[in-house]
Amino acid sequence: MQRTDIEEKVKNFLLDELEVDEENIRDDARLYDDMGIDSLDLVEIVVIVDREFGFKINPEEMKNVSTLRQFCDYIEANTTK
Numbered sequence: 267m268q269r270t271d272i273e274e275k276v277k278n279f280l281l282d283e284l285e286v287d288e289e290n291i292r293d294d295a296r297l298y299d300d301m302g303i304d305s306l307d308l309v310e311i312v313v314i315v316d317r318e319f320g321f322k323i324n325p326e327e328m329k330n331v332s333t334l335r336q337f338c339d340y341i342e343a344n345t346t347k
Contacts, residue, residue: 267319267345272338279314293335301334319345 280286286301297303303311312323321344331337 267342269338269342272319272341272345275318276334276338276341279311279318283314284310291334293333293338295334296332297334297337298332315341321345 277291280291280301281288284303284307286303290301292300295301308328315321315323319341327340331340
């Protein structure tokens with residue numbers, strides 16, 4: 267899967283399913299502080315990533331993910347394994 271495809275899917279579910287404001291969706295945006303993602307949203311993200319990208323998020327690995335860019339990097343790394 268191409269990086270642009272990953273970014274597009276992530277942007278779409280942030281907008282449509284988590285209702286993040288479009289102006290807050292930037293590579294350097296922090297998931298929790300800038301985009302307002304909370305623990306309930308994170309549960310939904312786990313389900314969405316499994317459905318859209320075909321792998322389960324490892325909570326330990328997600329502790330090091332704080333920005334949208336890092337989140338897309340994480341997805342890219344796990345879809346190319």
